[in-house]
Amino acid sequence: MNQTPYPRMNERGFTLIEMMISVSIFAVFVAIFIASVVGLARGTTAARVTAESSSGVLTVFQNIDRQVRWSDAINRPGTGASGSTYVEFQLPASSSADNTTRCVQYRYDPAQGIIASRIWVTGVTPLPSFSVKLTNVIPQATPNYPFTMIPAGASARxxxxxxLNAGTVGISEVHMTSTFMARNSTADSITNADNNADGQSDRPVCSPTVTRP
Structure with a gap:
């Protein structure tokens, strides 16, 4: 019985050059894929940090706006013993429900990158602890950053x-500025004068003394 022999199969494999080309092409696709994943992750992180920083900065601005608008005196900002920058303003008794005068103090700590605040009844001790309001504050070279007190003129307040800058440098930075008017202040406010030109108010609020640790 005659059998028709099967044609011999081509058993030739890949050459080394073909293998190297295939591996190179695969490596290119893997690199593109990894770069896309990293870019997506970085973009997601940047968006999240930006959203968090924007929310935190906006909250600080809203709080200060609500407090400063009723104040009758704002101290000139200055640096405390720790290197933190402080600013204080006074809420008169007429603007409070319990008819008491209060002091509000904000502090920027450049070492930790935070803004914190505290409020107390004027003349009452011990003073309360600070409450953190914002983290990831980006330092700037501006004197007394981020606070500037604008004195009242003859007919102004x-x-x-x-x-303020906050967020992560090079990834997501939020920059916001605003001017808050003290509606109850005048050119005669006790903190308005700086006759010795030392950059500090002649008569600071928050009696008996301003505590800037």
Whole structure:
């Protein structure tokens, strides 16, 4: 019985050059895929940090706006013993429900990158602890950053200028500025004068003394 022999199969394999080309092409696709994943992750992180920083900065601005607008005196900002920058303003008794005068103090700590605040009844001790309001504050070379007190003129009121950067440098930075007017202040407010030109108010609020640790 005759059998028709099967044609011999081509058993030739890949050459080394073909293998190297295949591996190179695969490596290119893997690199593109990894770069896309990393870019997506970085973009998601940046968006999240930006959203968190924006929310935190906006909250600080809203709080200061609500407090400063009723104040009758704003201290000139200055640096405490720790290197933190402080600013204070006074809420008169007429603007409170319990007819008591209060002091509000904000502190920027450049070492930790935080803004914190505290409020107390004037003349009452011990003073309360600070409450953190914002983290990831980006330092700037501006003197007394981020606070600037604008003195009242002959027919104007005192104001607090806030210039604030927060977030992560190079990834997501939020920059916001605003000027808050102290509606109850005048040119006669006790903190308005700086006759010795030392950058501090002649008669600071928050009696008996301003505590800037």
């Amino acid at each position: 005192q104001a607090l200028y806030l210039d």
